[in-house]
Amino acid sequence: MGKKIKKEVEPPPKDVFDTLSIESKKAATVVLMLNSPEEEVLAKACDAIYKFASKGDENKVTLLNLGAVEPLFKLISHEDPIVRKNATMAFGIMASNSDVKKLLRELDVTNSLIARLVPEEDVIIHEFASLCLARMAVEYTSKVQIFEQGGLEPLIRLLSSPDPDVKKNSVECIYHLVQDFQSRAAVRELNVIPPLLELLKSEYPVIQLLALKTLGVISNDKETRIILRENQGLDHLFKILETKEFNDLHVEALAVVANCLEDVDTMQLIQQTGGLKKLLSFAETSAIPDIQKNAAKAISKAAYDSENRKILHEQEVEKCLINLLGTDNDGLKTAVSQAISAMCENLASKDAFGIQGIPQLVQLLSSDNEEVKEAAAMALANLTTANPSNASSVAEAEGIEPLINVLSAKRDGAVANAAIVLTNMATQEPLRLSIQSHSIMNAIVEPLQSTNSQVQSKAVLTVAAFGCDADARTELRNAGGLEPLVKLLHSRNEEVRRNACWAAMVCASDELTAVELCRLGALDILEEINLSMGRRNHFSERALDKLLDNNLSQKYSQMGYLSFSNIITDSFYDYGQVKPGVKLLSLEELSTQELNDRRAVILVNIKPPEVAVTVEEKLQDLVYGRAINLSPSSSFRKSSKEKTRKGKGKKEEEKPKEEEEFQIAPKIQEEVTLEKLPWLPPFDFILLDYINDASKTILPLATTKEQVVALAQFVAGNMGGPIEKDKLHDFSWELHISEIKFEQKCNVIPIGKIKKGTFYHRALLFKVIADRIGIGCTLVRGEYTRAWNEVKLVDDSPQGITGLLLPPQVYVVDLMYQPGCLMKQGSAEADHYKLI
Numbered sequence: 001m002g003k004k005i006k007k008e009v010e011p012p013p014k015d016v017f018d019t020l021s022i023e024s025k026k027a028a029t030v031v032l033m034l035n036s037p038e039e040e041v042l043a044k045a046c047d048a049i050y051k052f053a054s055k056g057d058e059n060k061v062t063l064l065n066l067g068a069v070e071p072l073f074k075l076i077s078h079e080d081p082i083v084r085k086n087a088t089m090a091f092g093i094m095a096s097n098s099d100v101k102k103l104l105r106e107l108d109v110t111n112s113l114i115a116r117l118v119p120e121e122d123v124i125i126h127e128f129a130s131l132c133l134a135r136m137a138v139e140y141t142s143k144v145q146i147f148e149q150g151g152l153e154p155l156i157r158l159l160s161s162p163d164p165d166v167k168k169n170s171v172e173c174i175y176h177l178v179q180d181f182q183s184r185a186a187v188r189e190l191n192v193i194p195p196l197l198e199l200l201k202s203e204y205p206v207i208q209l210l211a212l213k214t215l216g217v218i219s220n221d222k223e224t225r226i227i228l229r230e231n232q233g234l235d236h237l238f239k240i241l242e243t244k245e246f247n248d249l250h251v252e253a254l255a256v257v258a259n260c261l262e263d264v265d266t267m268q269l270i271q272q273t274g275g276l277k278k279l280l281s282f283a284e285t286s287a288i289p290d291i292q293k294n295a296a297k298a299i300s301k302a303a304y305d306s307e308n309r310k311i312l313h314e315q316e317v318e319k320c321l322i323n324l325l326g327t328d329n330d331g332l333k334t335a336v337s338q339a340i341s342a343m344c345e346n347l348a349s350k351d352a353f354g355i356q357g358i359p360q361l362v363q364l365l366s367s368d369n370e371e372v373k374e375a376a377a378m379a380l381a382n383l384t385t386a387n388p389s390n391a392s393s394v395a396e397a398e399g400i401e402p403l404i405n406v407l408s409a410k411r412d413g414a415v416a417n418a419a420i421v422l423t424n425m426a427t428q429e430p431l432r433l434s435i436q437s438h439s440i441m442n443a444i445v446e447p448l449q450s451t452n453s454q455v456q457s458k459a460v461l462t463v464a465a466f467g468c469d470a471d472a473r474t475e476l477r478n479a480g481g482l483e484p485l486v487k488l489l490h491s492r493n494e495e496v497r498r499n500a501c502w503a504a505m506v507c508a509s510d511e512l513t514a515v516e517l518c519r520l521g522a523l524d525i526l527e528e529i530n531l532s533m534g535r536r537n538h539f540s541e542r543a544l545d546k547l548l549d550n551n552l553s554q555k556y557s558q559m560g561y562l563s564f565s566n567i568i569t570d571s572f573y574d575y576g577q578v579k580p581g582v583k584l585l586s587l588e589e590l591s592t593q594e595l596n597d598r599r600a601v602i603l604v605n606i607k608p609p610e611v612a613v614t615v616e617e618k619l620q621d622l623v624y625g626r627a628i629n630l631s632p633s634s635s636f637r638k639s640s641k642e643k644t645r646k647g648k649g650k651k652e653e654e655k656p657k658e659e660e661e662f663q664i665a666p667k668i669q670e671e672v673t674l675e676k677l678p679w680l681p682p683f684d685f686i687l688l689d690y691i692n693d694a695s696k697t698i699l700p701l702a703t704t705k706e707q708v709v710a711l712a713q714f715v716a717g718n719m720g721g722p723i724e725k726d727k728l729h730d731f732s733w734e735l736h737i738s739e740i741k742f743e744q745k746c747n748v749i750p751i752g753k754i755k756k757g758t759f760y761h762r763a764l765l766f767k768v769i770a771d772r773i774g775i776g777c778t779l780v781r782g783e784y785t786r787a788w789n790e791v792k793l794v795d796d797s798p799q800g801i802t803g804l805l806l807p808p809q810v811y812v813v814d815l816m817y818q819p820g821c822l823m824k825q826g827s828a829e830a831d832h833y834k835l836i
Helices: 027-033 039-054 057-065 069-075 081-094 098-107 110-115 123-136 140-148 152-160 164-177 181-189 193-199 205-218 222-230 233-242 250-260 264-272 275-285 289-302 306-314 317-324 330-343 347-364 370-384 388-396 400-406 412-425 429-436 440-448 453-466 470-478 482-488 494-507 511-519 522-531 538-549 552-559 587-591 615-623 640-653 655-674 685-697 704-717 725-730 733-744 759-773 828-834
Strands: 572-574 601-604 748-750 779-781 787-793 809-813 822-824
Touching (some): 027 057, 039 069, 039 081, 057 081, 069 081, 081 123, 098 140, 110 123, 110 140, 123 140, 123 152, 123 164, 140 164, 140 181, 152 164, 152 181, 164 181, 164 205, 181 205, 181 222, 193 205, 193 222, 193 233, 205 233, 205 250, 222 233, 222 264, 233 250, 233 264, 233 275, 264 275, 264 306, 275 289, 275 317, 289 306, 289 317, 289 330, 306 317, 306 330, 317 330, 317 347, 330 347, 330 370, 347 370, 370 388, 370 400, 388 400, 388 412, 388 429, 400 412, 412 429, 429 440, 440 453, 440 470, 453 494, 470 482, 470 511, 482 494, 482 511, 494 511, 522 538, 538 552, 552 572, 587 601, 587 748, 685 704, 704 787, 704 822, 733 748, 759 779, 759 787, 809 828, 822 828
Antiparallel strands (some): 572 601, 779 787, 787 809, 809 822
């Protein structure tokens, strides 16, 4: 009975596998384990993947190719906290790879990651979920997703996390998100300023730096700056600036201060607390160029407000900026020049900069750095605008040549601003002439051809400023500058078009330039502009008038009218009526055409040609050693008898040398023949005699009325005399004109040659002589062959009234039927004279 009973051990269930420790050195095997149903296996697999991915970017790519991302994405929401933590760690570390991030965007993982930021989650999950979001937030698409899925609120909450890594990742993600304006407004509503200011006290510089960079972005908004000021943010910033150990944070801190200084209230607060003086001192004494540069940028931003400029001027900011100009750092020179430009809106500052600042800025125009050159040119442009003293200082600093060199700079801003400076200087005649001596019009041709509208606008203004001088217009014409100027009249940019019209108006001040502008099509373009209510401007209207007034041949052919002030000069020609848009050929082109049956072109010219000697005369002068007088005052009407007599006298005096002289004659004749003399319009001796006779006989008459009557009779007498109205058709003037054309072998005939002239011949001759002897009259073209002159005469006072000055009346002068008869404008008699 004492027998022991043996207890039997119950065997394990047949379907349960004994505990197995698996080790694998192949990533593919571990990736397969991510699909295991066992939590322990999943946790270990995720941990192994985290460690493997941490070793380098190649491993991340390997895991991506093995398909590890999709199962990891599912596991970051696993119910087991350890699996969830390890999966999030692996996910966060892999997100640094660009290909992995691309797949994460496609999988839309942001919502799941944001869900991991709740307070209940482990701090490690917070760290790697925020890390993954920070890396994804660099891309715009992910920014939008995080914002729309409510990621900002948990990220801002995590700024107060006890873990520094969580803080760092969260503020970095917020920094990327606030690059978008929607997120900037959202973080302001979520009260992000206090936690960001707390981060400035962090013992970790990277956290401080990210907080400052975030403040630098969101403080671009005025509402945020107000909140920052209310939370004593400026105190935090100035503490950083005053701490030398934080010099690696000074650049970013100054960027935030620069934004804050845009507000007048903040500027006044800083001034009252002594912060502004500290800032200027800090800028001058710092040995770090980037810090000085940001200080200059802070001044620039503040100076955009007029009240701020006053405050800065009171703090003598000009001295600080002038001292900073002397540094060797190009970035700092650029920032300081821009600050000077901004301060120039204050007139007192503009004067303060002029004494010492302008010479330094002029030196910067020769910098090899294009940005420095552009900034210096902009500063000088602002300094010289409406400030003649500063404009003179630029010239005294020998700035003219550097400015002209900048007109060919690479940056459009530099070119435009250099043109502004030169234009500002041109308001003073001595400076204008000095600049002109440096071939300004040659230099401005390249900017006129620019595709940048600002450069075009400022370049044509420069042309307008210097085009008032005849020499400058000649230089522009010879340099080919008129063609790009005319093209700019077509510009769709209103400012460019208006300024181009202004320049064209100025350049059309002499006949040669006006004719060339017409040849290039300026007349047609201006007419087209003036037909448009939207494009027409004061300058386009004046330019058209000026162009025609200095090209009377074109004006009369096109408009059929010359006013009292339009004085006909030499080389004027009447081509006849032309339709709008039809280009009038030049006198030389018309003269070289073959004879045709069109109406003759009537020429007015008594200007002695500059070269009016024949080859034989030149040969004779060269042989006998005489100097040829080519001046316009030379006599061109010497008889051949006088020339022969002088030649014989000279020959008799030097008879011993006769044989030697004629031996060299053939050689000289060959040289002279080879010379190509320029085309010159024929000299009208008869017209010259008419004008001389009129000056002697008509000009001395007592009253204008007597002069008009006498001149009308004189003109009629030299063009066929009075014609009876009913015999006008028998007056064969057409045949006479044809004979002259045939005799001249040219379609252009001098007016003095015409002995049988009809209405338009006589009216033209009357206007030509009247203009030369000082009788004011118009020239009006009528239908077909009709043309007439109008004069203004003062009628006698009514009988019995003395000393009454009556207004002048307009009269039409009869040159055909009763030469000298004066018909009051608007009368039936005058109207009948104008009709066919």
